[in-house]
Every structure is written in C-alpha cells, then in structure tokens.
Amino acid sequence: MPRGRTHLLAMAIAFSLCGCGLAQDMATTQKSAEAAAAELQKELGTKPMIGWNVTNGALKKVNVVFPAEPVANLTVGELHDRVRRAVAHSFSKPPEQLAVTTYLAARS
Secondary structure, eight states: OOHHHHHHHHHHHHHHHHHHHHHHHHHHHHHHHHHHHHHHHHHHSSOOEEEEEEETTEEEEEEEEEETGGGTTSOHHHHHHHHHHHHHHHSSSOOSEEEEEEEOOOOO
8 A cells, every 4th residue: 555545544543533532522511511401490490501612621611591581580699509500410520611691582
C-alpha cells in the first residue's frame, strides 16, 4: 500500500476511535440533562430546557431555562437552589458554571 494511503488510513482510524468516546460522552451528558429536566418538572410542574457545554471532557456550563409564569411564585434564590440540587443529583460532576434563566412567551 502506498505510504500516503497508509497515513490516511491511520488518521481515519484514529479519528474514528476518538469520535466514539466523544459521542458516548455527549450521549451521557444529554441523558443527565434529561434526568435533571424530568426531576425539575416533577418538582415544579414545568419542564425546563437544559443546554450544556463540555470542553475537553469537562462540564463547563449548564443552562436551565424556564417559562417565567410557572415559576413566578419562587424567589430567584429558591429557584436556583432547586435547579442546583437537580443538576447535582443528575450529573456525575457539577458544572463550572450554572445559569438559571426565565423567559416570557410572546403574546399574539
């Protein structure tokens, strides 16, 4: 086999092996996010959207977004505490940054 093809084949194998771990990590992190969302829905009666950012295998940020009306009766501190507990329970390691956000739905 020509030398160029050997290098390309070796690179393709290396990239595919690296991608397997990445795909598995992403799937695991997404399952953790879904578990946290389900736990919060059970506790608060509304399911948040949860986004996350992983860099070099470390969970950097988890962003939890709620519609404002269902959680309006909670203080910011109460809402953050509940989210922090759900994230700590669902993710194997805590994120470096946790953001809790609310939004108002547009009225037609």
